[in-house]
Amino acid sequence: MERILSGIKPTGNLTLGNYIGALKHFKDFQDSGEVFIFIADLHALTLPIDPKAINDNTRDLAAFYLASGLDPKKATIFVQSSVSAHAELNAIMQNYLYMGELSRMTQFKEKSAKMNDSAIGLGLFAYPVLMACDILLYDADIVPVGEDQIQHVEITRDLANRINKRYGKDTVVVPNYRVNKVGARIMSLSDPTVKMSKSDPKGDIFLKDPMNVVRKKIMSAVTDLGSEVKFDKENKPGISNLLTIYASIKEISIEDAEAHFVGYRYGDFKREVADAVIAELEPFQQRYQQIINDKSYLAVLREGAERASKIANVTLNRVKKAVGLLDVYGE
Ligand code: TYM
Numbered sequence: 001m002e003r004i005l006s007g008i009k010p011t012g013n014l015t016l017g018n019y020i021g022a023l024k025h026f027k028d029f030q031d032s033g034e035v036f037i038f039i040a041d042l043h044a045l046t047l048p049i050d051p052k053a054i055n056d057n058t059r060d061l062a063a064f065y066l067a068s069g070l071d072p073k074k075a076t077i078f079v080q081s082s083v084s085a086h087a088e089l090n091a092i093m094q095n096y097l098y099m100g101e102l103s104r105m106t107q108f109k110e111k112s113a114k115m116n117d118s119a120i121g122l123g124l125f126a127y128p129v130l131m132a133c134d135i136l137l138y139d140a141d142i143v144p145v146g147e148d149q150i151q152h153v154e155i156t157r158d159l160a161n162r163i164n165k166r167y168g169k170d171t172v173v174v175p176n177y178r179v180n181k182v183g184a185r186i187m188s189l190s191d192p193t194v195k196m197s198k199s200d201p202k203g204d205i206f207l208k209d210p211m212n213v214v215r216k217k218i219m220s221a222v223t224d225l226g227s228e229v230k231f232d233k234e235n236k237p238g239i240s241n242l243l244t245i246y247a248s249i250k251e252i253s254i255e256d257a258e259a260h261f262v263g264y265r266y267g268d269f270k271r272e273v274a275d276a277v278i279a280e281l282e283p284f285q286q287r288y289q290q291i292i293n294d295k296s297y298l299a300v301l302r303e304g305a306e307r308a309s310k311i312a313n314v315t316l317n318r319v320k321k322a323v324g325l326l327d328v329y330g331e
Pocket of ligand 1: 005006007008009010017018019020021022023040043130131134135143144145146147148149152183184185186187195196197
């Protein structure tokens with residue numbers, strides 16, 4: 001059975017980009033494969049974050065996972081820091097990714113460019129090492145992510161191939177990324193030439209936004225010259241982004257979405273996009289709220305950590321042995 005693994009960082013408010021690019025699709029794998037979905041809380045520490053924020057966001061994310069339709073009987077849902085194998089494998093793997101390749105990572109370049117050198121933590125630079133460990137520990141075959149994480153899965157493949165070449169071909173499994181055909185990169189509503197990200201309140205739709213705010217944000221999304229609802233990323237980035245959002249939510253192709261809106265004016269088009277997003281987010285929020293209130297996510301995370309640890313420790317021990325670390329409890 002195929003192993004599928006993905007995670008989200010508990011930083012800031014989750015956006016419609018996170019939902020469409022990743023979260024919404026995790027459940028699609030749980031009937032056909034073995035699914036591991038985790039909260040990347042150690043990764044959240046790579047930029048300054050308030051202790052209460054990371055704690056609250058972790059709870060939110062657990063509830064979002066469950067509200068998205070992930071079934072804890074089928075999928076293993078856990079918090080990264082509760083499975084110590086992640087940090088242990090990281091201590092080994094940090095020796096096999098190199099300064100040159102890490103400094104070329106887009107995410108590192110973008111995040112560090114906004115910071116003073118003296119404030120950039122080692123964890124931000126070494127981020128892809130820990131992410132690779134997250135993936136390799138579960139022998140993951142498939143890693144569903146949005147477009148911005150492809151590079152990190154690719155460096156994980158480089159690392160896995162390097163390890164297998166040096167220590168034997170079955171030491172770790174080489175993973176593949178999976179991005180959706182539609183919606184792998186949702187853009188900001190206020191500037192459709194940049195990605196929707198957790199730190200852009202104007203251009204974001206947050207998963208916790210009240211429905212009237214969602215509608216308002218979509219109705220005031222930046223559109224383009226002309227009046228035709230057509231998918232054209234170059235000349236109509238705003239309309240194309242809204243069409244992408246609509247197609248992803250409705251689970252139809254861009255062509256079908258375009259065909260649906262032939263002859264629409266921008267205003268009516270936006271109204272229908274807003275209706276579609278609201279029809280999806282409103283029941284999702286209700287499920288989220290119930291799970292937050294009844295705290296049922298806690299037992300799920302505890303059980304998830306136990307299941308995940310068992311599997312992760314098998315890989316960790318295999319790697320320790322391969323690189324020559326002595327198991328004082330074994331032979
Ligand atoms: P994070 O928390 O930044 O984002 C979570 C997921 O959402 C996707 N995403 C988007 N998709 C479409 N449009 C957007 N505007 C958009 N913004 C974000 C991301 O691509 C991602 O799939 N490094 C990861 C977390 C992580 C991880 C892992 C993921 C840690 N270890 C192992 C997979 C496997 C991150 O920061 O995602």
